[in-house]
Amino acid sequence: MVDDSARPVILWFRRDLRLEDNPALNAAAATGRPLLPLFILDEMGEGRALGAASAWWLDKSLRALDAALRTRGGRLVLRRGDSEAELRRLIDQTGADQVFMNRRFEPDAFTCDVDIAHALRHDGVECHGFNASLLTRPGSVVTGAEKPYKVFTPFMKALLQAMPDRPPAPAPQVVFTPSDPASDDIDDWGLHPTAPDWSGGFDWSPGEAGAASALAAFLENGLKDYAAGRDVPGRQGTSRLSSHLHWGEIGPRRAVQAARQAAAQGRVAPAQADKFVAEIGWREFSAHLLHQFPYITDRAFRPEFDAMPWRADPVALAAWKQGRTGYPLVDAGMRELWATGWMHNRVRMVVASFLVKHLLIDWREGEAWFWDTLVDADLASNVQNWQWVAGSGADAAPYFRIFNPVIQGQKFDADGRYVRRWVPELRALSDRWIHAPWTAPAAVLAEAGVRLGKTYPRPIVDHAEARQRALDALKTLAGRS
Ligand code: FAD
Numbered sequence: 001m002v003d004d005s006a007r008p009v010i011l012w013f014r015r016d017l018r019l020e021d022n023p024a025l026n027a028a029a030a031t032g033r034p035l036l037p038l039f040i041l042d043e044m045g046e047g048r049a050l051g052a053a054s055a056w057w058l059d060k061s062l063r064a065l066d067a068a069l070r071t072r073g074g075r076l077v078l079r080r081g082d083s084e085a086e087l088r089r090l091i092d093q094t095g096a097d098q099v100f101m102n103r104r105f106e107p108d109a110f111t112c113d114v115d116i117a118h119a120l121r122h123d124g125v126e127c128h129g130f131n132a133s134l135l136t137r138p139g140s141v142v143t144g145a146e147k148p149y150k151v152f153t154p155f156m157k158a159l160l161q162a163m164p165d166r167p168p169a170p171a172p173q174v175v176f177t178p179s180d181p182a183s184d185d186i187d188d189w190g191l192h193p194t195a196p197d198w199s200g201g202f203d204w205s206p207g208e209a210g211a212a213s214a215l216a217a218f219l220e221n222g223l224k225d226y227a228a229g230r231d232v233p234g235r236q237g238t239s240r241l242s243s244h245l246h247w248g249e250i251g252p253r254r255a256v257q258a259a260r261q262a263a264a265q266g267r268v269a270p271a272q273a274d275k276f277v278a279e280i281g282w283r284e285f286s287a288h289l290l291h292q293f294p295y296i297t298d299r300a301f302r303p304e305f306d307a308m309p310w311r312a313d314p315v316a317l318a319a320w321k322q323g324r325t326g327y328p329l330v331d332a333g334m335r336e337l338w339a340t341g342w343m344h345n346r347v348r349m350v351v352a353s354f355l356v357k358h359l360l361i362d363w364r365e366g367e368a369w370f371w372d373t374l375v376d377a378d379l380a381s382n383v384q385n386w387q388w389v390a391g392s393g394a395d396a397a398p399y400f401r402i403f404n405p406v407i408q409g410q411k412f413d414a415d416g417r418y419v420r421r422w423v424p425e426l427r428a429l430s431d432r433w434i435h436a437p438w439t440a441p442a443a444v445l446a447e448a449g450v451r452l453g454k455t456y457p458r459p460i461v462d463h464a465e466a467r468q469r470a471l472d473a474l475k476t477l478a479g480r481s
Contacts, residue, residue: 008036008177009098010090013076016102016132016248017065018208021168023130028100029172036096036177037069037076041189042083047108048297048379051372053341056199057206059191061247064207066186074176078184084116093181097125102132102248105287106379107294133245135163135252135284138291148292150394155288156281168254201339204243204375211244215258223259224268227275233333233344234417239276240342242376245283252280286384289394296393297383298364304477305392305399310362319460320355321369323422326459328435329409330354332422339422341375346412352389353403358466360473363390391474399474402467409435425455 011028019025028035039062043049050058066076079086087099099120103113117127131137141158142148149155193199205213218239222229229237244250256277263273290296300306319325323334333347343351348370355366367386371377387393391400413419416434420427426434428448433440437450438458445452452458 004097005033008034008094008096008179009100010087010094010096011035011037012087012099012101013037013039013065014101014248015104015246017061018132018211018249018251019068019072019171020208021132021251021254022102022171022248023132023169024100024102024128025174026169026172027128027130028098029174031098032175033098034177035074035174036090036094036179036181037065037074038087038090039065039076039078040083040086041078041080041184042086045083045109045112047106047112048371051374051377052193053202053373053375054377055191056193056202056341057204057243057247057375059186059189060204060206061249062186064209064249068208069176072174072176074174075183077181078186078189080184080189083112084119087116087120090181091120091125094177094179099125099127101127101129103129105131105134105138105291107291107297110291132251133248134287135159135256135280138288141288148288149285150289152282152285152395155285156278159281159284160277163256164253167257168251198338199341202341202375204341206243206247206249208249211241211250214240214244215250215255219258219262219267223262223272223276226268226272230275230279231346231412233347234413234415234421238345242378242381243342246376246378252283256280282384283378283381286378286380289384290380293394296387297379300390300392301387301394301396302392305390307477308362308392309360309473309476311360313359313361316359316460317355317361317365319457320351320359320361320366324457324460325354326438326457327354327405328419328423328426328437329405329413332413332419335422337370337373341373343374344418346408347418348385349389350403350405350408352386354405356386356390357399357402357470358405358461358463360466360470363387363392400471402470404463404467406436406463423456426450 009028009031011025016022016024062076069075090096104110117129120127136159141155141162149158222237222239226237229235241250241255245252259273259276262268263270293301320334323331325331329347330351333343333351337343352366355361356363363386367382370382384393388396391398409419416431419434426437429437429440429450433444437445437456438452450456
């Protein structure tokens, strides 16, 4: 006869790679049973294959989680394959009879989790699902008519009211299972790039401790001037928490609470903390939208935009990806992305607008490139933001508002610091010319060592012509909505 209290319970980690403020871990610990921490690399069950930069991050984050578990006497069991099959194998091997997990809310991943929970329950294994990644569960913040919000401001207002006000829970004391089931070796998963290793410029510290340090640094330096500082790409004015939030190395509740506490203690003005909380609110809005409108990963939220006459232009697309468009702010952003796996939000908006409007290339091309290259690639945030820029999303920027990349540069990178860092071939140009080198007199270019078309490209499109082409394309949609 098996003593049930000795049976382990499985803590199935997914995108909640932390020990603090982890509801599934807390509930598993509360059973008093020995814990078996597990991570399954299930490429098919994710809904979409991991991008290369995300794989880089996951590799380090899992190592950090395993190290943290080992300091407490446990370890992370790694398995690769179909999630349900791997869970069943582990259950057979260890006699575990309960699974604790924090849910993912992207439609495919959500359905996959629900199916697994049903199947295991059918065979007598209880599955307990929690929410560790969002302030509120998608579907729980709805209008008075019980419909999803499609506009951010009322959503945010309702979110603030619905959001539970309890502080994040500390990591609990747990007992780990003495059983020693087989685990994959993470080195064999090949998540870190080789031949070539393009990650030399990835200056990140994945894991829960890295997330805590990023938050602490932001509270100390960035939050006090966040509302204005967040728009200046040449400064470190934002939290850089996005990948940590994506992988659940920190929960949004913790980030919100820390910002509010800084305001309550008078360390920052309340308006600064509110602005930061609103950005976390955009993350939340994105997740709720995707959960409620699953088609938006592939199709326009506003269906009339599916008829947009996008251009196929592989040469321009390649120039955009490589940061060779001839527009310095766009090129700086795309090079920052390639070198570091991250790009400043202001510049993300500019490069995305350039692709969908100046080049008239389908937003899905840009979304796919970001998905592969961003360390913070997040299905909901990526799709929502691309559609926001493309004008086809919920509460989107109107399509006819077309960013001028030169003016954006002059306004948000007035001292040229960002462009000089990422487009060093323009470094010697003065602030006056750095955002539009083709307008500089020949002598100025010569003195700065810039030879247009040789050391730095001429613009691949003329702003005024490209703008007009985009507006003409928009006109073809008239009457379709
Ligand atoms: P902070 O300014 O410190 O913001 C704090 C947190 O709020 C961020 O970590 C993030 O979780 C959230 N946040 C901030 N702005 C947004 C936003 N516009 N939408 C949703 N959440 C937001 N963010 C991702 O996390 N993953 C993506 O794949 C992603 N793709 C994007 C694609 C485009 C075209 C654009 C314009 C934006 C995209 N963003 C994405 C949103 C935003 O650019 C990043 O979240 C932000 O730059 C991350 O830096 P940070 O952590 O320093 O941000």
